[in-house]
Amino acid sequence: MxxxxxxxxxxxxxxxxxxxxxxxxxxxxxxxxxxxxxxxxxxxxxxxxxxxxxxxxxxxxxxLRIVTMDIPSQDLISKDNVTVRVNAVLYFRVLDPQKAIINVENYLEATSQLAQTTMRSVLGQHELDEILSARDTLNADLQRILDQSTDGWGIKVTAVEIKHVDLDESMIRAIARQAEAERSRRAKVIHATGELEASKQLLEAARMLARQPEAIQLRYLQTLTEISSDNSKIVVFPLPMELGRILQEMGAHSPNVEDPHSPREPT
Incomplete structure (x- = not known):
């Protein structure tokens, strides 16, 4: 006892x-x-x-520390009907512990599910080119929408970053062909622009030479200097184009030159 x-x-x-x-x-x-x-x-x-x-x-x-949450990969269809797979990372923190405990059963799970559905909804309103190139704008839109939705839970979404955008092999090849065609187009435009600029410079040079005929002779002499510097046995001497016209006119007015195509008188 x-x-x-x-x-x-x-x-x-x-x-x-x-x-x-x-x-x-x-x-x-x-x-x-x-x-x-x-x-x-x-x-x-x-x-x-x-x-x-x-x-x-x-x-x-x-x-109250910032929580880093990985948003699982989501299959979505872009505005131009392309199927992509996107995943992202979400950064948020609790600002009001009272709301985070009372207003929502599990704020971590609720925030994760909301981020997944919001990412599918927002990215589905954009085309594939925007998803691949305008990530900063899409990240800002996702952050703003999530922050407004979680405000009643006492949660502040600080950032959303899209990490990977996975495409099918066929779509990757199509994008590669598109990029190749774009590079070819740019090359042609650059070549045409160069030809246009060269033609303008040649036209300006021809006008300057026309005002000073002596300059063409200096150009001929410079060409001879460049040719003579080579170890070649053949010397090309440029003649003025007007020389051929002058010789033709002299031959046409010469009485001693017989035209081979004129008919001969019978003897």
Missing amino acids: IIDFIYFQLLIVILLVMLFASMFRILREYERGVVFLLGRFHKVKGPGFIILIPLVQQMVRVD
């Missing part, structure tokens, strides 16, 4: 120690405690040393 009484006292002491230990909590600098009094919200406490009334008050810890 005495032994049972001793065991009973020992059990009471252990329960009192456990109950006394449950009264004290320590919250780190980045943690807050949402305290409930008999099931009703009481206040947000922390950080530091917290005292709770056993069996009357309960506390839920909330981490």
Whole structure:
């Protein structure tokens, strides 16, 4: 009987120690405690040393640090009917621990599901070229929409970054052909622009030479200088184009030159 009484006292002491230990909590600098009094919200406490009334008050810890959440790959159809697979990363933090605990059952799961559906909805409104090239704009749109949707949960979405955009092999080959055609078009445009600029420069040079006929002779001499510097046995001497016309006119007016095509008189 005495032994049972001793065991009973020992059990009471252990329960009192456990109950006394449950009264004290320590919250780190980045943690807050949402305290409930008999099931009703009481206040947000922390950080530091917290005292709770056993069996009357309960506390839920909330981490205020930025959470890095990976958004799983989502299959979506772009505005130009191209099937792509996109995944992203989401950065957010809890601003209001009271709303994060009371207004939503599991704010981590809710934020993840909302990010997946929002990414499919937003990216589906853009064409493939925009998804591949305008990522900064799409990231800003996703961040703004998610931040507005999670404001009632006490969550602040700080950033959304699209990581990978996976395409089918056929679409990759089509994009490669498109890029090759675009490079070919640019090459042709550059070549035509060069020809246009060269023709303008040649026209200007011809006008300058026409104003000073002596300049063409200097050009001939310069050409001879360039030819003579080569180790070649053949010397090409450029003649003025007017020389052929002058010789033709002299031959036409010469009386001693007989036209081979004129008919001969019979003897």
